[in-house]
Amino acid sequence: MPDSLDELNARLLRFARERDWEQFHSPKNLAMALAGEAGELLEHFQWLTESQSAELDEDKKRQVAHELADILNYLVRLAERLDIDLIAAAEEKMAINERRYPAEKVRGDARRASEYPD
Amino acid sequence: MPDSLDELNARLLRFARERDWEQFHSPKNLAMALAGEAGELLEHFQWLTESQSAELDEDKKRQVAHELADILNYLVRLAERLDIDLIAAAEEKMAINERRYPAEKVRGDARRASEYPD
Amino acid sequence: MPDSLDELNARLLRFARERDWEQFHSPKNLAMALAGEAGELLEHFQWLTESQSAELDEDKKRQVAHELADILNYLVRLAERLDIDLIAAAEEKMAINERRYPAEKVRGDARRASEYPD
Amino acid sequence: MPDSLDELNARLLRFARERDWEQFHSPKNLAMALAGEAGELLEHFQWLTESQSAELDEDKKRQVAHELADILNYLVRLAERLDIDLIAAAEEKMAINERRYPAEKVRGDARRASEYPD
Numbered sequence A, B, C, D: 001m002p003d004s005l006d007e008l009n010a011r012l013l014r015f016a017r018e019r020d021w022e023q024f025h026s027p028k029n030l031a032m033a034l035a036g037e038a039g040e041l042l043e044h045f046q047w048l049t050e051s052q053s054a055e056l057d058e059d060k061k062r063q064v065a066h067e068l069a070d071i072l073n074y075l076v077r078l079a080e081r082l083d084i085d086l087i088a089a090a091e092e093k094m095a096i097n098e099r100r101y102p103a104e105k106v107r108g109d110a111r112r113a114s115e116y117p118d
Helices: A004-018 A027-045 A058-082 A086-100 B004-018 B027-045 B058-082 B086-100 C004-018 C027-045 C058-082 C086-100 D004-018 D027-045 D058-082 D086-100
Strands: none
Touching (some): A004 A058, A004 B086, A027 B027, A027 B058, A058 B058, A058 B086, A086 B004, A086 B058, B004 B058, B027 B058, B027 C027, C027 D027, C058 D027, C058 D086, C086 D004, C086 D058, D004 D058, D027 D058, D058 D086
């Protein structure tokens, strides 16, 4: 059974090829497009309080869902171009984070990563 | 069989709970963290040409894989907090894009989305 | 008397030329570098509450000042490459905003710009 | 004679106060707004080649000028809220960069800052 990210990747690749858009999809350009979408995501939240940000109405929630979709789509495209297995990378990074931030040491303390002493 | 994103979501949720970090994970804050990681991704590519960006050496590729992992992890956390189904949103957005950019009309032309006449 | 931004521009241009770095300073690349620095700025604030963000200690404030400096420096470089007068552009944009958001109409209401009816 | 950034700051402050928008202008929120604008800037350049990015037509150039204006405006607001002198910070950062990247050592080599050995 194919994984949902694999299916999404196949659909995105077909979409790009049918439009002859692979020529624009260098990793550099895709990274820019992804960061552009992350900027749009921010704009939805910038004037909300943290608690307002957790209680979006249906219309706003649908807009945010589409921003998340755009980010995921560029992320999957970028991973495809660079031949990176996204899920494997995420699992590897989680293993690093689990070692780096031991629960008993960092509980309730969320500093910037660079501020933790190694 | 659980989907890989579901498994990742469960692991991320457990990670946050064990550290009492859910208190920091408002959608607003997670959107900032995601955009911060997108900024780090850009830094890997900003001085490379497009073709250099497609030919990363192994060390650089592993660093980029970790940035993609960070982005995916915040994306999954954000979707969990907002009760958004990432894959469903991505499929919905693809259906919109397939209608919005008909292959025969946009072939080889990748303007900014806002520049296409509706 | 030269304006401070003009002086900064001259210093940045000399810095780039002495290092033969103008070759890397295409507008595209400078836009990426600027957005990368904006991402670093976010990382300082992402886990802080809004009120904590207004009460930085001296060390953190100095770090944030350097991020703002990086952003300003890339902004000035980008304006130089595109032959854009930053101050004139900012004044022009302020005039647009003053017309677009009449004080009596938007007082105390800070929605996303795109959400205001025209 | 007042400096142009000082005048811009005064105009921005008046704009925010007349609309009772200072309440939304926490440093955290302003950092998000700035990064959101940096994302919009990226979108203008993401599918252009580096050389195309240096040859914008007048219409596109005016749009980009407005994005730069938005970024400058949020930068000035943020500096005001944090009581940071932007020009002094930029000069201080330039002095650091001039020491950190000696011309004779880095000429023609623009790696990511973190990749230079200290």
